[in-house]
Amino acid sequence: MKSEHIPNATIKRLAMYVQVLETFKREGNQVVSSETLAKACNVNPSQIRKDLAYFGEFGVRGVGYHVQDLITSIKHSLGVDHVWKAALVGVGNLGRALLCHQDFKYRGFDIVAAFDCDPFKIGEEVCGMEVVCTRRLKETAEGKNIEIGLITTPPNRAQRAANFLVGAGIKGLINFAPARINVPDDVHVEYVDFFHHLYSVAFSITLDRKQNSDFSSRIDD
Amino acid sequence: MKSEHIPNATIKRLAMYVQVLETFKREGNQVVSSETLAKACNVNPSQIRKDLAYFGEFGVRGVGYHVQDLITSIKHSLGVDHVWKAALVGVGNLGRALLCHQDFKYRGFDIVAAFDCDPFKIGEEVCGMEVVCTRRLKETAEGKNIEIGLITTPPNRAQRAANFLVGAGIKGLINFAPARINVPDDVHVEYVDFFHHLYSVAFSITLDRKQNSDFSSRIDD
DNA sequence: GTAACTATGTGAAACTTTTAACAAGCTCTT
DNA sequence: AAGAGCTTGTTAAAAGTTTCACATAGTTAC
Numbered sequence: 001m002k003s004e005h006i007p008n009a010t011i012k013r014l015a016m017y018v019q020v021l022e023t024f025k026r027e028g029n030q031v032v033s034s035e036t037l038a039k040a041c042n043v044n045p046s047q048i049r050k051d052l053a054y055f056g057e058f059g060v061r062g063v064g065y066h067v068q069d070l071i072t073s074i075k076h077s078l079g080v081d082h083v084w085k086a087a088l089v090g091v092g093n094l095g096r097a098l099l100c101h102q103d104f105k106y107r108g109f110d111i112v113a114a115f116d117c118d119p120f121k122i123g124e125e126v127c128g129m130e131v132v133c134t135r136r137l138k139e140t141a142e143g144k145n146i147e148i149g150l151i152t153t154p155p156n157r158a159q160r161a162a163n164f165l166v167g168a169g170i171k172g173l174i175n176f177a178p179a180r181i182n183v184p185d186d187v188h189v190e191y192v193d194f195f196h197h198l199y200s201v202a203f204s205i206t207l208d209r210k211q212n213s214d215f216s217s218r219i220d221d
Numbered sequence: 222m223k224s225e226h227i228p229n230a231t232i233k234r235l236a237m238y239v240q241v242l243e244t245f246k247r248e249g250n251q252v253v254s255s256e257t258l259a260k261a262c263n264v265n266p267s268q269i270r271k272d273l274a275y276f277g278e279f280g281v282r283g284v285g286y287h288v289q290d291l292i293t294s295i296k297h298s299l300g301v302d303h304v305w306k307a308a309l310v311g312v313g314n315l316g317r318a319l320l321c322h323q324d325f326k327y328r329g330f331d332i333v334a335a336f337d338c339d340p341f342k343i344g345e346e347v348c349g350m351e352v353v354c355t356r357r358l359k360e361t362a363e364g365k366n367i368e369i370g371l372i373t374t375p376p377n378r379a380q381r382a383a384n385f386l387v388g389a390g391i392k393g394l395i396n397f398a399p400a401r402i403n404v405p406d407d408v409h410v411e412y413v414d415f416f417h418h419l420y421s422v423a424f425s426i427t428l429d430r431k432q433n434s435d436f437s438s439r440i441d442d
Numbered sequence: 443g444t445a446a447c448t449a450t451g452t453g454a455a456a457c458t459t460t461t462a463a464c465a466a467g468c469t470c471t472t
Numbered sequence: 473a474a475g476a477g478c479t480t481g482t483t484a485a486a487a488g489t490t491t492c493a494c495a496t497a498g499t500t501a502c
Binding site: 226230231264266281 | 488489490491492493496497498499500
C-alpha cells in the first residue's frame with residue numbers, strides 16, 4: 001500500500017506497538033505475530049497489519065515480524081530514529097518532573113533548555129540545567145537545533161510561551177497547560193491533558209454504576 | 222436524543238469544552254454559541270451540538286448556551302460533579318509532581334494516599350502525605366472510599382501496582398507507566414503516554430519536511 | 443401579537459476507520 | 473521438489489463518526 005493520508009489513531013497505536021514490542025524484546029522474544037501483538041495491545045490483528053501497511057511491508061508471511069526489526073522500522077517511519085531536541089517553558093512541579101525524567105533521552109527526546117519568567121527561578125539549576133528567562137528564549141535556542149517545545153506553564157501563560165517558542169522557529173509544541181493556544185498553520189500542537197483521562201474513567205465508572213442500579217431495580221420489580 | 226452508546230472521542234471533547242468554557246468564564250462571558258465554542262476548540266459547531274445531545278438539551282434556541290450552566294451540565298453528565306478520591310502508587314519524579322499538583326483537587330480529584338515499595342521512601346512525607354508500603358494498600362485504602370488508582374511506577378512494576386489496586390476494589394486506573402496492564406473486565410484503565418504525543422509531533426514535522434522537499438524538487442525540475 | 447432573526451437540536455448524507463475474508467508468499471516436511 | 477501449514481498484505485464489507493441542512497423554538501423589534 002504505502003503513503004496516502006494516515007489516521008491519527010494509527011500514529012497513536014504505532015507508539016503503543018513500540019512500547020509493547022520493547023516489552024517483548026525485554027522478555028527475549030525475537031519474533032511476534034500480529035495476533036500475539038494484537039492480544040497484548042487489545043486491538044484487532046487486522047488493525048495492526050493495516051497500520052503497518054501504511055508505511056511498508058515489515059513482516060514475513062507464514063512467520064510474523066522480527067521484533068527488533070519492527071521496532072526499528074516503526075521508529076524510522078515515525079521519524080523518531082534520531083534524537084529530537086526540545087526546550088521546556090515553565091519550571092513548576094510538572095516542568096521539573098519532566099526535566100528530571102530520565103526516560104526522555106532514552107526514548108529519543110532530549111530537553112536541552114529550560115525557561116521561566118519568574119525572577120526567583122531564573123538562574124536556578126534544575127537537574128543540571130540552568131533556568132533562563134523566557135524573554136531570552138530565541139537567542140538561547142539559536143543554533144541549538146531545537147525542534148520541539150514543551151509548555152508546562154499555568155494556563156494563562158501558555159499562549160505567551162507558545163508565542164516565544166514559535167518566534168524561535170520551533171514547529172512542534174506539546175502543551176501540558178490546560179488551555180488552548182493559537183499558532184500558525186505550519187506549527188503542530190499536541191495537547192496533553194491528564195484530566196481527560198480522569199474524566200473518562202470517572203464517566204465509565206459512573207455509567208457502570210447507573211447500569212448496575214438499573215439492572216438491580218429491574219430485578220426488584 | 223439522549224443515551225445510546227457514546228463515542229470515546231465525545232468524552233474527550235467534552236473535557237476540552239469544559240476547559241475552554243472555564244476560560245470563557247474567566248474572561249467574563251456569560252453566554253456562548255456553538256459556533257464561538259467550536260472556533261476556540263477547533264472543531265465543527267455541529268459536532269459540539271451533537272456531543273451535547275447525547276446527554277440532553279442544554280442550550281436555548283436563538284441564544285446559545287449559558288456558560289456556567291453548560292459547565293455544570295457537562296460535569297454532571299460526566300460524573301465529575303463530586304470529588305473523586307484517588308490513591309497513587311509509585312512515588313518517583315512523576316508521582317511526586319502529581320502529589321504536589323494543586324490543580325487536581327480543584328478539578329475534582331483528590332489524591333488521599335501514596336504508596337511505594339522502596340523501603341527508603343516508605344515513611345517519607347511528600348506534600349503532606351505519608352508514603353505507605355504498597356503491600357499495605359488494601360488495609361490503608363479500606364474505608365477511605367478511594368475510587369481511582371494512579372500508577373506512576375516504572376514499567377516493570379505497573380502490573381504489580383495494578384494488582385494491588387484492583388485487589389482493594391478500585392474500579393478505575395490511570396496508568397502513567399509505559400507498559401500495558403491486565404485487569405478484570407469491570408475495571409477501566411486509561412493509559413497516559415507523553416511519548417505518543419511526542420511521536421505524533423515528530424511525525425507531523427517529519428512529514429511536512431518530506432512534503433516540502435518533494436515540492437522544492439518538483440519546482441527544480 | 444406578529445414577523446424577522448438567530449442559534450439550537452436532529453435526521454440523513456458523506457466520510458473515515460475498523461473488521462472480516464481471502465489470496466499471496468514464506469517455511470518446513472515428506 | 474511439491475504440498476501442507478501458517479501468517480502476512482490487501483481488498484471489500486461493515487461499523488462508526490462527522491458534517492450538512494433544515495425544521496424547531498426562543499427573542500427582540502415593530
